[in-house]
Amino acid sequence: MTRDDTTDEDFASTLALDLGDEDMVYLAGPEPVTRIVRVAPAQVQGSAMDGLFAARRRVHGSAGVPGLSGAVLHVGGWFVLWQEGPQAAVQAALQPSQRRQRYGTPRLIHRSVGPRTLAEPLALSITQWPEKPERFAERIEAIAAAAPQLQPQQVWRAFSEPCTLAGARPLLIPQRVAVLASDGQRSIEVARRLADRFDHPLVYRRFAGARPGSRDVGAAYLDLPLPAALLRVLAVSRRAFAHPLVHESLRHAGRLTLLVGTQETRAMELAVGVAAFLGRADLRPAIELVAESPDVGSFVAGFLRNRTGLAVSEVEGRPGDAQLLALLMGSRAA
Incomplete structure (x- = not known):
C-alpha cells in the first residue's frame, strides 16, 4: 500500500492492521462517578506481571463488579489500585475480601466524584524502578497530603512515574x-x-x-x-x-x-x-x-x-x- 493507491481515510480505517483489538483505546464517558485510589504492600512471589495477569483473570470471573473500571500498578514493592464507577460499585470494591492475603491492608489515598477516565475492568502496569519499599512509603505520605487537591490521574502519575533524580519532590512534573x-x-x-x-x-x-x-x-x-x-x-x-x-x-x-x-x-x-x-x-x-x-x-x-x-x-x-x-x-x- 502506497500513497499512490490509497487515501488518508484508508490509512485511518486500517490503523488496526498491526495493532490487535486488545490494544485499542477505549474512551470513557463524561458521567460523574466515584473515583478512588488505594495503595497496599505487595506480597508477590515470582513475576509481578504474572501476578497482575492473575488479577485480571479474577476480575473477569467472580471478583468482577459490574460498572467498575480500574487500573493496577506494581511499583517499589507496592500495589496502587485506581478504580472508578457508580458509588454502589465502588462500595462493593471496598468491602473486605478473603483475597486480601495477596497484599497488605489497603490504604485509601484519594476519593472524589467526577468524570470517568478509565473504561476497562482492569488495566495493568508495572514500573521497574528499584525503589526500596521504605522510600516508597515516604512517597505515599507526601502524595496523600496533596491528594485532596488532585485528580485521580494526577495521583496515579505521581505513584507510577517517580522522578529518578536525587532530592526530587514526589509531585514534581518535569x-x-x-x-x-x-x-x-x-x-x-x-x-x-x-x-x-x-x-x-x-x-x-x-x-x-x-x-x-x-x-x-x-x-x-x-x-x-x-x-x-x-x-x-x-x-x-x-x-x-x-x-x-x-x-x-x-x-x-x-x-x-x-x-x-x-x-x-x-x-x-x-x-x-x-x-x-x-x-x-x-x-x-x-x-x-x-x-x-x-x-x-x-x-x-x-x-x-x-x-x-x-x-x-x-x-x-x-x-x-x-x-x-x-x-x-x-x-x-x-
Missing part, C-alpha cells in the same frame, strides 16, 4: 518530551543510548489491557538535569502507544518527536494514532518529524498538518545522539 517510533522498539533504543551517554537510569514500564490473554507492551523514561530545565524523555514503543495508560503519561508532553522509518504503512499507522490521540485529549504540542525517507516523511508530515492543524517540523536522515538530544530540547543545533 518538562516532558515524548519519543515515538514507527519501527518496533527504536524509541526505547534511543532512550537507552541517551541514558548510557549521561549515566542516568532508564526506568522501564510495562502495560497490558483488560482483555484476557492480551500481552504486555513496553515503554521507558529518562530524567535529565539539563542546564535550562529538568527534562523527562518518554520513550514509547509503537504497540504501547495505543494503551490508554500510556496516553495518561503523554498528556504533559510539550513536544512529540516522531521517528519514522522507510515503511510507509507503519509510519502512517503511527501518524493516525498520534492525530487521534491529540484530537481526543485536545493537546497542541510541538511536533518534530525525523524521517529516514524524504518521501515518507513528506507524506506523514502533510497528513499530520491536515489532521491536527499543527505545525510539523521535518528532519531528514538518522541523526546521532547529540543531534537527537538537541531536537528533543527544541533546537536543531547539534
Whole structure:
C-alpha cells in the first residue's frame, strides 16, 4: 500500500492492521462517578506481571463488579489500585475480601466524584524502578497530603512515574518530551543510548489491557538535569502507544518527536494514532518529524498538518545522539 493507491481515510480505517483489538483505546464517558485510589504492600512471589495477569483473570470471573473500571500498578514493592464507577460499585470494591492475603491492608489515598477516565475492568502496569519499599512509603505520605487537591490521574502519575533524580519532590512534573517510533522498539533504543551517554537510569514500564490473554507492551523514561530545565524523555514503543495508560503519561508532553522509518504503512499507522490521540485529549504540542525517507516523511508530515492543524517540523536522515538530544530540547543545533 502506497500513497499512490490509497487515501488518508484508508490509512485511518486500517490503523488496526498491526495493532490487535486488545490494544485499542477505549474512551470513557463524561458521567460523574466515584473515583478512588488505594495503595497496599505487595506480597508477590515470582513475576509481578504474572501476578497482575492473575488479577485480571479474577476480575473477569467472580471478583468482577459490574460498572467498575480500574487500573493496577506494581511499583517499589507496592500495589496502587485506581478504580472508578457508580458509588454502589465502588462500595462493593471496598468491602473486605478473603483475597486480601495477596497484599497488605489497603490504604485509601484519594476519593472524589467526577468524570470517568478509565473504561476497562482492569488495566495493568508495572514500573521497574528499584525503589526500596521504605522510600516508597515516604512517597505515599507526601502524595496523600496533596491528594485532596488532585485528580485521580494526577495521583496515579505521581505513584507510577517517580522522578529518578536525587532530592526530587514526589509531585514534581518535569518538562516532558515524548519519543515515538514507527519501527518496533527504536524509541526505547534511543532512550537507552541517551541514558548510557549521561549515566542516568532508564526506568522501564510495562502495560497490558483488560482483555484476557492480551500481552504486555513496553515503554521507558529518562530524567535529565539539563542546564535550562529538568527534562523527562518518554520513550514509547509503537504497540504501547495505543494503551490508554500510556496516553495518561503523554498528556504533559510539550513536544512529540516522531521517528519514522522507510515503511510507509507503519509510519502512517503511527501518524493516525498520534492525530487521534491529540484530537481526543485536545493537546497542541510541538511536533518534530525525523524521517529516514524524504518521501515518507513528506507524506506523514502533510497528513499530520491536515489532521491536527499543527505545525510539523521535518528532519531528514538518522541523526546521532547529540543531534537527537538537541531536537528533543527544541533546537536543531547539534
